[in-house]
Amino acid sequence: MEDTEHNHQSPRADVILRSADGHDFRFYKYLLSLASPVFDTMFTLPQPSPSPLLPKSEDTKDGLPVVKLAEEKQVLQRLLGMYHPGFLEKDGKIVSLDEWRQLFNAATKYEMKDVVRSLPWSLESFAEAEPIRVYALATKHGQREIAQKAAFNTLRQPFGEWEFVPELKYITGTDLQKLFCYHVACGKLASSTIESCRQNANILAGSTFSWYTCRSGSSDCKSSGLWWQKVIDELAVALKQKPRGGVLEEGHDLITRTSLAVNDCCICRLKAPADMERFKHEIVTKIDQVISQVS
C-alpha cells in the first residue's frame, strides 16, 4: 500500500486508515475520537467492531492497526485535513460539487458534526458554475444567502432550458416554485427596465446618448429612430427570458447595428457607436443592480 508523503512524518501516529483505492494515512486515534463518535466507539470498545460502518480489520502494518474505509484517497485526505491541515495538498479547496457531495456524505456517515455543519458554507464557490445544484443543496442545508446567490445565477438561462439535476430531490415543490416565481419576477423587471429606455435614458443618471438628443432631423434619429425601437423590442424579449445584464452582450452586436442605422446622420455617425458602447456598459450594470434587489 502506498503511504502519502505526509505519513512518513507522523511517528506518533497510532492507526492507519486505508482508502478504497489503497492509500494509507497514518493518523491519530485521539483526533478521530474527538471528531467522530463512530471512530470513538470503534477505538474504545473491544473488537469485533460494533459499527457496521467500520468492519473489523485483521491487518496491521508497521505494528499499527489498519482500518479499511470505503472512501477514496481524495475524500479521506480532505476529511482528515479538516482536523489536521498537514494532510492537505495546496490550499485544500474543494474543486467540484461532486467532490463536495462525497466529502459531505463521508462526514455524515462518520457523524463528524463539525464538518457537516461547516461544509455548506463552502457551497458558495459553486453558486456561479452550478447554480441549480447549489440552490437545491443550500436550500436543504438552510444557507439562504447562498441559495439566493445561486438563484441569481440561474437567471442566465431561460428556465425552460434547465437540465435535470439529482439534487432537486432534496427540495420541495414549494422551493422549486419559489425559484420559478423569482425568475419570472426578475424577467418582468429586467424587460421593463430596458423598456424605460425607449424615449430617454433617465434611469442611467447623468447619461446622454446621441440618438435621444440629436436634432438633425434625420429619419434614423428622429424620436430615437425606428432602429432604436426595434433594438429595445429585441432586448426586452431577451431579458424576459434571461434577466441578467450580461444577456445584452450576447450576440446582439449593438455597436455595428448602431453604426449602420445612423450612417445617414452626420452628427450621430461620429458619436453614436461610442455612445452605444457606453450605454451598453451602463445598462448592463443597471439591470444587474435592479435585479439584485429582488428576493
Ligand SMILES: [Zn+2]
Ligand atoms: Zn443623428
